[in-house]
Amino acid sequence: MNDSQWTIGIVILVLVSFILVGLKQKARESMEYGFGGRYTGRIGGGAAIASNWMSAASLMGLAGLIYLNGYQALAYVAGWTGGYVLLLVLLASQIRRFGKFTAPDFVGERYGSPAARFLTAVICIAISVIYCVAQFKGIGMIFSFLFGIDYRHGVIYGGLAVISYLVLSGALGVPRNQQLLYFVIITSFIVPLMWLAHRLGYFWLLPQFSYGEAVGDLARQYRIDFAAPFNSGSVYEWCALCFTLMVGTAGLPHVLSRFYTVPNLRDARWSVVWGLFFIALVYWSAPAYAVFGKLIEARMGHVLPPAAARSMADIIVLKTAVLSGVPGWLAGILAAGALSAAFFTVAGLLMTGAASVSFDLYYRVFHPQASELSRMKVAKGATLALGGIVLLLALNPPGLIAEITAVAFALAGNTIFPLLLLGIWWGRANDDGAVAGMLVGVVCTFAQPLFGSLSPTVAALFPLTSSALCGAPLVILVMIAVSLATPPPPEQMRRFLASEVHGHLG
Numbered sequence: 001m002n003d004s005q006w007t008i009g010i011v012i013l014v015l016v017s018f019i020l021v022g023l024k025q026k027a028r029e030s031m032e033y034g035f036g037g038r039y040t041g042r043i044g045g046g047a048a049i050a051s052n053w054m055s056a057a058s059l060m061g062l063a064g065l066i067y068l069n070g071y072q073a074l075a076y077v078a079g080w081t082g083g084y085v086l087l088l089v090l091l092a093s094q095i096r097r098f099g100k101f102t103a104p105d106f107v108g109e110r111y112g113s114p115a116a117r118f119l120t121a122v123i124c125i126a127i128s129v130i131y132c133v134a135q136f137k138g139i140g141m142i143f144s145f146l147f148g149i150d151y152r153h154g155v156i157y158g159g160l161a162v163i164s165y166l167v168l169s170g171a172l173g174v175p176r177n178q179q180l181l182y183f184v185i186i187t188s189f190i191v192p193l194m195w196l197a198h199r200l201g202y203f204w205l206l207p208q209f210s211y212g213e214a215v216g217d218l219a220r221q222y223r224i225d226f227a228a229p230f231n232s233g234s235v236y237e238w239c240a241l242c243f244t245l246m247v248g249t250a251g252l253p254h255v256l257s258r259f260y261t262v263p264n265l266r267d268a269r270w271s272v273v274w275g276l277f278f279i280a281l282v283y284w285s286a287p288a289y290a291v292f293g294k295l296i297e298a299r300m301g302h303v304l305p306p307a308a309a310r311s312m313a314d315i316i317v318l319k320t321a322v323l324s325g326v327p328g329w330l331a332g333i334l335a336a337g338a339l340s341a342a343f344f345t346v347a348g349l350l351m352t353g354a355a356s357v358s359f360d361l362y363y364r365v366f367h368p369q370a371s372e373l374s375r376m377k378v379a380k381g382a383t384l385a386l387g388g389i390v391l392l393l394a395l396n397p398p399g400l401i402a403e404i405t406a407v408a409f410a411l412a413g414n415t416i417f418p419l420l421l422l423g424i425w426w427g428r429a430n431d432d433g434a435v436a437g438m439l440v441g442v443v444c445t446f447a448q449p450l451f452g453s454l455s456p457t458v459a460a461l462f463p464l465t466s467s468a469l470c471g472a473p474l475v476i477l478v479m480i481a482v483s484l485a486t487p488p489p490p491e492q493m494r495r496f497l498a499s500e501v502h503g504h505l506g
Contacts, residue, residue: 083249188337
């Protein structure tokens, strides 16, 4: 077999293994289909959180942005990692104590408003769609790279594969499957990186700590300074992006649902701690790929102009492996990990969106008498519909993988995060404040494309990928003002928050 055949063979072997696991654990209830299923321990829960989080943005997009922008792109690393710390401190155990399965279910129960539940469900679906577009782009680029086809055909074939599998097995959100996924991801990402570090002459046992020498070599030998801060953006842009990704992480619907697969509060917190550790292993590795890729190009005299570099940034991890001459089987392992991450993130997001349609809209709002069987049918139909919408949007993606993903985080940070924060920690927050806050949050998220041409100040303060630095505080102020100007929530809910959610603090 030649290198190309080895690469494709390894990818197919890994995906077939997931198909077998998925079929074995086929979900037959809406609870498993939408919300993740069985408990597997603190470390297992952490692995499930990490695999639920690892996506094309983490394994491909992050390295691509660091390759392009150096220090400026570290806002993604700090924001995404710091978001889990924020989630651990402010929301994880409190959400678990409240006892609702989804963000719309929490909002509907906490604020006692069908309108707030409906609006939250629509926002969750929008977040899932935007996030999936980025993952579909990653899948399309990997299929194009593997099979030598154009991007559009890669998106179509890859999208059809993931949608078909999701409808067939319906178990991609089950934690045991996600533990297997995390093992595949971490192995496929770190083993080739060790090979790269050894090939380039750096300490290979811990390449995450040795690529700093490569950064120095780039600066000394080729005058490429990866460590210079704010060369490709301002301090405000860095801080705004970092903050947006942090609060967006704490508000992502498919991350929040993971806290309901644990039996107690202590395990919920420790699952997040373990998940943060597993996520950090990948985030420590992505910058190394970017630096090694830039160094290999410089040594070969192939430093690309900005436009060409941007066009291939999302595939820089695989490109670096190929340029360094890794064996075909090792390139296959790397491609399999990246494809698996994108593949399963899409599946988890589509299932979250489908759960919002079947449970939060169809069952909770429109048809409270619906049977479990009918809810399951609606969920599978919604999966197909959402997958089709994402596939069409991904044919002409509006940006790089991580940039598209950041828009989903901005929407979550401007809408769901303030609702959760005030809903848990301020008993006076009411339904009118929740609805007003979400509407303002949606406007803040899309202020740049809507009003940026009319007002440069709006465009500067509310960048599409970084709008929550100004947007989230504004939404919180609106929620407080509207809540104080309207009747308070029922006393029963305020007593429940004091006794059940915060009673341990007394």
